[in-house]
Amino acid sequence: MAKTMWNAVVAAGAVAVVTATTAAPAGAATGGVSYSQVSVNGGKPIVIGIQEVVSVPVTFRMTTTRTWDGPPLFLLYRGELGDLGPNNLYSGFGYSDDACPTEGRGSCVVDDGVLDIDPKGDIKGNGYAGTWKSSALLHIPGEDLFTDLNHPVQVQRATRVTVNAAPEPVVTGKTITVTGKVTRANWETHSYQGYAGRTVSLQFKADGASSYTTVKKVTSGSTGSLKTTVKAAKSGTWRWNYYGNSTAGAKASTGDHVIVWSGVRVMHAR
Structure with a gap:
């Protein structure tokens, strides 16, 4: 037409x-x-x-x-x-x-x-x-x-959310530190700036699973920074998910995959 x-x-x-x-x-x-x-x-x-x-x-x-x-x-x-x-x-x-x-x-x-x-x-x-x-x-x-x-x-x-889970790989039972940042579009400066005081969900999807599960919730710092720790139990992908509010859009970070292993080395006879 x-x-x-x-x-x-x-x-x-x-x-x-x-x-x-x-x-x-x-x-x-x-x-x-x-x-x-x-x-x-x-x-x-x-x-x-x-x-x-x-x-x-x-x-x-x-x-x-x-x-x-x-x-x-x-x-x-x-x-x-x-x-x-x-x-x-x-x-x-x-x-x-x-x-x-x-x-x-x-x-x-x-x-x-x-x-x-x-x-x-x-x-x-x-x-x-x-x-x-x-x-x-x-x-x-x-x-x-x-x-x-x-x-x-x-x-x-618009909001943006980043993620980093470390160390990679990690031994079962050890500590994984998950960091990231949530930022929000500033239409006056045309830049993304840290979004403080936001409740953001840390989510995990185990290898083979079809969806993410919320593990805990964290409040962003003065610069929008996010940080928490969890115990390594199984291999899978971690992400941060911000659900938005009346003036800021919802956004989930990309996923960061972490391999979890037992730490036991198998010796093979020659």
């Missing part, structure tokens, strides 16, 4: 970052316009780092008794609905010409919308993390119709 890109520009110069639950109920009708079947990012929070552009899938259905002269747009706001001040963000996205044309009336379905979010150009500060409200804007000849979609929107700063 032919694609068209329509870019909306907010007063603050930012693009929207949105998320919602799949198959959400219709938004309250406003001026003869309602929305349903909303799905943004598959219902998951949108986690944004410091450099990579994040492409977020968007789908929804709009129904109206009015004639529009511009396809509908999703918006985020923290103030009053329709207030285009600094507490309101919105974005353009791709849509199918035959599904939601520039001009029309009745219903249309956006089934291939994409929000491209550039943390260096679209995110203006760490204050963008948190819960937003979602709405939609439809251009009607002579006016703009704003509809509250009644869905909370979660925007999160």
Whole structure:
């Protein structure tokens, strides 16, 4: 299908970052316009780092008794609905010409919308993390119709977690020291910085097992550092897992495999 890109520009110069639950109920009708079947990012929070552009899938259905002269747009706001001040963000996205044309009336379905979010150009500060409200804007000849979609929107700063388990290999019953670090994206300095005071789970997956099991929980230090000790019992993989919060995304480290052996040497006769 032919694609068209329509870019909306907010007063603050930012693009929207949105998320919602799949198959959400219709938004309250406003001026003869309602929305349903909303799905943004598959219902998951949108986690944004410091450099990579994040492409977020968007789908929804709009129904109206009015004639529009511009396809509908999703918006985020923290103030009053329709207030285009600094507490309101919105974005353009791709849509199918035959599904939601520039001009029309009745219903249309956006089934291939994409929000491209550039943390260096679209995110203006760490204050963008948190819960937003979602709405939609439809251009009607002579006016703009704003509809509250009644869905909370979660925007999160990306986290990173590292791990190192030593010594490798280790004798059964000896001590394994597991270290690491949890950091969080700073959208103002465009760097990852230590995330202090976070509860992070140390997890282990024995060789042959299909999943990780939490062994203990550790609180990160002032620089985001993680450190604990465990007794070597069997060979397997260790990792740190941070479950995130309302403003920071969840993240697990890669795994660090440690071989555990009995320490007994077998002598072979010549």
